[in-house]
Amino acid sequence: MIEIRQEESKDRDAVHHLNVIAFDNGPEAVLVDKLRASCKEYLSLVAVEDGSVIGHILFTPATVDECSAVGMGLAPMSVLPSQQRKGIGSRLVRYGLEFLRNAGCPFVIVLGHPEYYPRFGFELASKYQLRSQWEGVPDDAFMIVVFDSGVLPKTGGIARYRDEFDDAM
Ligand SMILES: CC(C)(COP(=O)(O)OP(=O)(O)OC[C@H]1O[C@@H](n2cnc3c(N)ncnc32)[C@H](O)[C@@H]1OP(=O)(O)O)[C@@H](O)C(=O)NCCC(=O)NCCS
Structure with a gap:
């Protein structure tokens, strides 16, 4: 059985290893370690099967x-x-969004595949006149789930991930 739960400190090496493999030695594994160290508040979830970490998702301010x-x-x-392609990624996204909504988080942004994220409630960020901090991001790849639209500026603006992401982009 696959369990989705918050990451614990004992999972960190396994999460690093998973990100090295899933991203084919890309910068993401180191990025996750950096963000964990620098963010006061973040949500890091793991999917665990038979004691092994097989999935991970991170949300940072x-x-x-x-x-x-x-x-x-x-x-x-x-x-x-x-x-x-067994639904584990979907479970991680849904668990994370539900957790954050219940915690009073007003919105969640994502830069990702336009075919994947709308199924979880993500809409085009441009609908709220929001743009990515990075030049050249296609309009349909930058998305947002809004839990409290009252907090967003009516005129929109630039929505930003943490600066640590700049090095990985
Ligand atoms: C993206 C990822 C986390 C999805 O996890 P998953 O457990 O396979 O996802 P699910 O099983 O919940 O959903 C699968 C569906 O997602 C969609 N999907 C998954 N990866 C996709 C991709 N790279 N491009 C487009 N659609 C994708 C497909 O529509 C697929 O549907 P199908 O089963 O009908 O083919 C996984 O593919 C992965 O680790 N990829 C490598 C790392 C990565 O690129 N992460 C995303 C950027 S941060």
């Missing part, structure tokens, strides 16, 4: 310029290649 409310940015997420 995200901001919108000229807006005091702080939301979350989803990234990265990973599932062990041999376990992909």
